[in-house]
Amino acid sequence: MYQTTNTRIIVPEFDVRQPTSLEAVLRELEHNAKGTRLLAGGTDLLVQIKLERTQPARLIDITRVPELMGMAVKDGMLIVGAATSIRTLANGVGVRERYTALAESCDAFSTVPVMIMGTIGGNLCNASPAADTAPALFAFDGAVELASCEGSRRTVPLDEFFVGPGRTVMREDEVMVAVRLPKTAAGTGSAFVKIGRVAADISKVSAAVKLVRKDDRVSECRIAVGAVAATPMRAYTAEQYLAGRRIDAKTLADAARAVEEDVKPITDVRSTKEYRTHVAGVAVKDALGAAWQRARGGERQ
Amino acid sequence: MREKAIVFEVNERQHCTTIPSHRTLLEVLRALGYVDVKCGCEKGDCGACAVLVDGEAIDSCLTLAWTVEGRAITTVAGLGNSNNPHPLQAAFARNGAIQCGFCTPGVIIASESLLRKTPNPSDDEIRFALSGNLCRCTGYTKIFEAVREMVLTRSGGVLR
Numbered sequence: 001m002y003q004t005t006n007t008r009i010i011v012p013e014f015d016v017r018q019p020t021s022l023e024a025v026l027r028e029l030e031h032n033a034k035g036t037r038l039l040a041g042g043t044d045l046l047v048q049i050k051l052e053r054t055q056p057a058r059l060i061d062i063t064r065v066p067e068l069m070g071m072a073v074k075d076g077m078l079i080v081g082a083a084t085s086i087r088t089l090a091n092g093v094g095v096r097e098r099y100t101a102l103a104e105s106c107d108a109f110s111t112v113p114v115m116i117m118g119t120i121g122g123n124l125c126n127a128s129p130a131a132d133t134a135p136a137l138f139a140f141d142g143a144v145e146l147a148s149c150e151g152s153r154r155t156v157p158l159d160e161f162f163v164g165p166g167r168t169v170m171r172e173d174e175v176m177v178a179v180r181l182p183k184t185a186a187g188t189g190s191a192f193v194k195i196g197r198v199a200a201d202i203s204k205v206s207a208a209v210k211l212v213r214k215d216d217r218v219s220e221c222r223i224a225v226g227a228v229a230a231t232p233m234r235a236y237t238a239e240q241y242l243a244g245r246r247i248d249a250k251t252l253a254d255a256a257r258a259v260e261e262d263v264k265p266i267t268d269v270r271s272t273k274e275y276r277t278h279v280a281g282v283a284v285k286d287a288l289g290a291a292w293q294r295a296r297g298g299e300r301q
Numbered sequence: 302m303r304e305k306a307i308v309f310e311v312n313e314r315q316h317c318t319t320i321p322s323h324r325t326l327l328e329v330l331r332a333l334g335y336v337d338v339k340c341g342c343e344k345g346d347c348g349a350c351a352v353l354v355d356g357e358a359i360d361s362c363l364t365l366a367w368t369v370e371g372r373a374i375t376t377v378a379g380l381g382n383s384n385n386p387h388p389l390q391a392a393f394a395r396n397g398a399i400q401c402g403f404c405t406p407g408v409i410i411a412s413e414s415l416l417r418k419t420p421n422p423s424d425d426e427i428r429f430a431l432s433g434n435l436c437r438c439t440g441y442t443k444i445f446e447a448v449r450e451m452v453l454t455r456s457g458g459v460l461r
Contacts, residue, residue, distance in 0.1 A: 008343035008362075010323040013303040016367055039365070046325070046363040047344045059322070061368050111433025112411065113351055113360045200346075200432050 008050045015058040022067040022147065025175055028060055030149035033172040038062050040083050041117035043110075044126045068121070068177060071095075076183035082121025082144075082176040086133070087112075089120055099181060100294060101190035101208045101287070105136040108194040108203075121176040124161065127168045127231070128202075134158070134232035135208035136192050137179065138224035145177045146170060155180065162231035185220070187213045189295025191287040195279055197270070203227050204271040207259075207283035211242070213295035218242045223255075223288070227270075228263035228280045235259045235284065247292040255288060256281030305367035311335060312379030326352070326361040326369060330376065337378040337406050341435070348434035351407040351414075352376050358414035360433075377406035380413060389413055389451055398447035400438035408434045412448045421456050424449065 019025045029036065035057030039045055048054045062068055068083035071092045078099065080089055089095060090106035109115050109123075109132050123133050124144060142158045148171065161168050170176065184190075190210040194203045206226035212219045221242045223235040238258040245251045265276035306319045311330065320329055327350045330338045341349030343362045350361040353375040381387030386394070389409050399405050408431060415422055415430035422430070427448050436444065 009328075010325070013321055013323045016302055016305055016322045016365075018305075018368070018370065039368070042363050042365065042368075043345055043360075046365070050344065059365070061365075063368065111345075111348065112414070112430050113348065113358050113433050114345055116357050116414075117359050117363065 010046075010049055011052075012055060014056050016061070017058070018061045018064055020064045020066075022065055022175070022177065025060060025062055025065060026147060026149040029173045029175065032058065033149075036060060036172070038125070038175065040119040040122040041085065041114075043114045043118045044122060044128075062175070063119075068175075078181040078183075080120055080179045080181070082124075082178055083119050084121075085116055086118045086120065086123070087115040090115070098184050098188075099136070099140055099190065101139055101192040101210060101291070102133065102136040102181075104192035105132045105194070105206070105208065108132055108192065108206075111200045120179055124158075124179070125168060125170065125176055127162055127164075127166050129165055129229060129231055130203045130206065130227035131232060132194065132203065132206060132226070134162070135206050135224035135226045136190075137181070138232060138234055139190060139208040139210040139222040140181045140184070141222065143180045145180060146174045147177050148174045153177075159234055164230045184210075185212050187219075187295055189213060189291040189293065191290035191294065193283040193287045193290075195283055202270065205265075205276050205279045205283050207280065207287045209284065209287040209291045211247075211288070211291050211295060213292065217244055217246055218292075219244070223259065223284055225259065225263060225280050225284065228265040228276050230264075233263070235262050237262050238284065242288075247288060252285045252288060256285045259284045305370070307367055307370040309369050309371065310373040312375060313373075320366045322365070322367060324366050326364040326366045326374075329366040330361060330374070335376050335378065338376050339403055339406055341403070341407075346435065347404070348407040348411060349404055351410040351434070353410055353414060356414070356417050358411050358433075375410075375413075377409050380409065387413075388454075389416075389448070392447045392451040392454075393444070396443050396447035396450060398440060398443040400436075400440050404434055404436040404438075404440075408436065408444055412451075415448075416451070416455075420452075422452060427452070 037056040039059045039061045069081045071080050086106045086109045096103040143155050192208045194206045196203045211221040226232045238255040260281040263280045265273050267273045304321045308317045339349035341347035345360045345363045351358045352361050
């Protein structure tokens with residue numbers, strides 16, 4: 001049985017577990033964290049296994065763990081379970097209104113089946129420099145909550161989470177439990193822009209902006225870009241420049257130039273270094289313009 | 302455990318089977334005789350292998366079969382057959398939204414997944430829902446028209 005003629009087959013078998021509580025997941029990791037991979041949506045992990053880029057000895061399916069699923073607001077903070085699907089997140093109550101850039105980054109997430117399968121925690125733990133949701137989560141000062149089998153919990157701000165392509169500060173014995181997003185202030189506007197060949201592609205460049213508009217000036221601003229460095233990154237120079245200024249043609253151009261100077265893209269199959277550098281500025285400019293308009297007090301924040 | 306005994310449902314028929322840990326849902330479904338699920342790119346790009354799991358379209362090539370324990374799967378043959386076609390299948394036939402037919406099972410599954418969640422989708426919503434399905438006979442226009450006709454018929458001719 002199961003003789004196949006397909007070309008991308010998974011050769012080695014592995015041990016599998018399907019725990020139904022966070023405690024059980026941690027217990028599994030306690031016994032044998034080495035070579036174990038957590039399986040959520042599988043949209044990245046299965047491709048990596050098929051291409052033999054990773055050969056796990058054991059897979060733990062975490063999609064049956066209630067503690068890792070769903071969303072809640074606690075003390076004004078939005079808490080998203082790590083195994084919540086991208087589509088569930090995008091359609092979450094209040095997400096589109098309060099965290100517009102995040103909803104837009106979910107909309108830009110590959111194809112519909114991948115949005116249904118893929119999870120927010122998986123997108124972050126996979127640690128692609130082009131991860132669609134990462135810039136938006138940076139922009140909202142997101143943090144991730146990690147649990148380890150020793151019982152310790154730690155919260156890591158997202159801009160300290162990524163270390164390099166495919167690498168994060170997470171240890172092998174840790175599980176991402178949730179993503180936490182602080183409450184957005186009055187007068188907040190945000191936007192996400194993705195540049196790719198076609199919509200379903202991995203981005204060449206992505207940008208997310210969140211700003212707070214007060215007395216027709218930028219009182220606070222976060223700018224993050226993806227696919228233009230070894231990890232998704234904040235564009236600090238442009239953020240500092242814009243604080244206290246109005247958004248107009250000149251400040252947009254100056255901010256774009258600052259972004260171009262901060263990014264460190266590479267040339268790869270999807271795009272060149274030069275293109276990415278220039279378009280990172282353009283994408284930030286577009287996102288800033290949209291966020292500024294939205295912050296005017298429309299229904300989206 | 303390098304294999305897992307699971308119970309799951311395909312087109313309202315129950316299956317109890319032991320599945321090696323590395324087999325994808327695509328491989329298992331085809332081995333069980335559900336060859337209306339097509340094997341295309343095998344990495345989540347083409348949508349030919351799409352099936353409904355608890356009513357939502359997923360790529361069966363990126364799903365390990367043991368993870369569907371307890372779930373209800375619907376393939377395109379589970380929606381209807383030539384004697385008793387599903388309205389979507391009839392709309393595809395009427396509109397000539399089919400050439401070689403290889404992408405069709407996945408396209409109809411993607412359309413059904415959309416219509417179950419969004420009974421009256423806009424044109425953009427239809428296009429977006431079908432963005433995960435590749436058709437190499439360049440049949441996208443007819444496919445779009447078939448889904449649109451189905452929506453129109455259902456909503457009594459009112460387009461959003």
